[in-house]
Amino acid sequence: LSVSNCIRSVGNIDKLFDMNELNGKGNAEKTSLPLDNVQAIQEEMDRHAVDMIMATSKLYMESLEVRTCRPNWRSYLQSSMITQEDFNFITAYETVKGEEKRAFLENNKLQCARTFVSLMSNISKDQTVRCVLTMIDDMIQEDRSRVEMFISYARKEKQSVWTPFLALLTRADGFVINQVSLIITKMACCGVDLMDGADLTYFLTWLKDRLRTPGNEYIHTTARCLQMLLRIEEYRFAFVNIDGISTILSTFAGRANFQLQYQLIFCIWCLTFSPDIAEKMHRLGVISTIAEVVSETSKEKVIRIALATLRNLLEKPEDASIARENAIQMVQCKITKTLDLLMSKTVDDQEFTEDMEFLADRLQSSVQDLSSFDEYLTEVKSGRLQWSPVHKSEKFWKENTQRFNEKNFEVLKILIKVLEVGNDPLILCVAAHDLGEYVRHYPRGKTVIEQLNGKTMVMRLLTHEDPNVRYHALLSVQKIMVHNWEYLGKQLEKENQENKQKLTAPNRSKPLEANTATETKM
Structure with a gap:
């Protein structure tokens, strides 16, 4: 299929993306996007119109043959x-x-x-x-x-x-x-x-399952459907409710070529236009996944949509603390280094340049007032634990252990959840280590960890297949047990002191008996 034929065919597909449709004109039931959002999505669709036909090329080529049959x-x-x-x-x-x-x-x-x-x-x-x-x-x-x-x-x-x-x-x-x-x-x-209720859930679940289907030759068509659907806010929330974001992220692993990467990030980009959804993404590993794609790809259109998504994650959340967490995650994922590299190249696209400059400025300001605990908290919430300096800093643990109890032990619960569901050996090692350090530095740490079922999760790792995981799990268990022995030792020492005091105290019972006898004789 020649490029010229593709361009002639684009007219049919691109009819789906005119301004009236995107803005919900003539469709009273749909939630309209703000005009600037509509224009952004429309411009992105127009920019890669030929790619859209190629994204469904297998289906398109087969349809040419189907049309010849009567x-x-x-x-x-x-x-x-x-x-x-x-x-x-x-x-x-x-x-x-x-x-x-x-x-x-x-x-x-x-x-x-x-x-x-x-x-x-x-x-x-x-x-x-x-x-x-x-x-x-x-x-x-x-x-x-x-x-x-x-x-x-x-x-x-x-x-x-x-x-x-x-x-x-x-x-x-x-x-x-x-x-x-x-x-x-x-x-x-x-x-x-609008499509709604059980029909919508069934269809979105079907699309989600097709994304995860090994060897799906039509995966670009599946992604194409999501690109169209996720422009409508109600469909975004329905997709998020069936854990669609996690499925998109898992699809990046292994077989995502640059066209599929573009389509999947486009889906995430559409989702970020809803502030409530954008505020949830910092917990799901979206930023780290996009950062990894950007660091490895040389395709401008992939980088463009990725940076636009990251910008939305700083601009769209209404909770300033979440926007700040997102910025810290981007810094930790080395987005600033990627931006420096990109900005050193000549780029003719003003919009692309503006996105890069915006991100660079926001991330730089975030670094300036970043505390060690902020950095640690963001790393934990991202789920991408690594041996960053804070984990082995005695100063960090002495100064910040109390903060692990904030927000109903939020950080501890995340670490324990990582041990329960995680499978990356490095992440498991760091999480087990951090729970041990918490117990070592917080007097009631053992009790807290046991109440949160953390001790059980750590002990499960003692039989893990990875030797490093077993090693760090053993160290963590030892810290928990040593903490217990120290407590027990103090109790024994206290009891010994009390016994010694009893032995050395004057024996008042016998003189009392003697006095009683004397009184009787008298």
């Missing part, structure tokens, strides 16, 4: 698999073109929806279902308002518009399930009513 509709009619009404419509539809097609559809809206729903629901042959879905997709691409035909038909029949489409997601054919996922996405983005 099902034998008469055989379906003769076998009573379709009605005469459906046969008449579909054979007529295949022959009309251009303005004639528009007029034909305008005059047969309900029949169009009825026939397409009937065909895709009642025919089992994959090749024919492929043809039907491709016709539906092409029809919607030509005019987004045609989504309303299916919605109106569903209302008339008192059925869910989503049911017949969602049912096809269980098919085995890769083209079928991915083509219908794109159709569902476009209907959810272009229709008057």
Whole structure:
């Protein structure tokens, strides 16, 4: 497929991203984005329009072949698999073109929806279902308002518009399930009513599972669906509620080429436009993942969308303390060094330059008033523990141990959770070490750790497969036990002192008896 053909084809896909749709115009149910956010997303879509068609290239190439096939509709009619009404419509539809097609559809809206729903629901042959879905997709691409035909038909029949489409997601054919996922996405983005409830949860969960499916040849199509859906705020919150962010982050590992990296970061970027969601990301490892991608890629479009995402994570949170934590995380992930390297190169794009300068200024100001505990707290919350200097600083532990009790032992709970669910040997070593240091420096540390189930979590690591993890777990357990022995030793010493005092005290009982005897004699 030549680049020129791609560019000619982009018009169809890019119809989904005009300003009216992004701003929710004509769609009273959708939450509109502020105009500056709309423009930002639109400009980003326009900038990489050709990449968008390439992102769905496998599906696109297969659809070219599907369009060359013509099902034998008469055989379906003769076998009573379709009605005469459906046969008449579909054979007529295949022959009309251009303005004639528009007029034909305008005059047969309900029949169009009825026939397409009937065909895709009642025919089992994959090749024919492929043809039907491709016709539906092409029809919607030509005019987004045609989504309303299916919605109106569903209302008339008192059925869910989503049911017949969602049912096809269980098919085995890769083209079928991915083509219908794109159709569902476009209907959810272009229709008057939002997809919601169980239907939305089911579809988003399906997309999430497809991201995690090993060997998914259509993974770019899956990411493409999410790129479209996550521009709508209600869909963002629904996706976050099914732990979608963690799935996106896990998809970066291993097989994410630069195009997929761009698409996934684009999804995160869309999510950051919702302040409530942006405020949750500092706990999920978003910043460290993006920082790793930026440090390893040379693709400008990936770096651009990554820096725009990081900027949103500083600007969008309404809680200033979270924005500050995000800045500290970026510093710890060496974003400042990456920015220095990028800014040393000649960049013609003003917007790109502004993002770099903004990040550099904000991160520099964050470094200036950064305390050692702030740095430590941010590292712990990021989940990316490493042997930074504070962990082995006696001065740090003496000065800050009391702060581990703040916010209902927040830091300790995070460390213990890391031991429970973590699998990175380095992170487990550091977490076990820090719990031991807390016990060593805080008089009631053993009691606190036991109440939080920390001792059990540390002792579980004594049988870990990694020798370093076993070593640091053993040291931590020893600190907990030594603390106990010291307490026990003090108790024994106290009891010994009391016994000695009893032995050396004057024996008053015998003189008292003697006096009593004397009194008797008298």
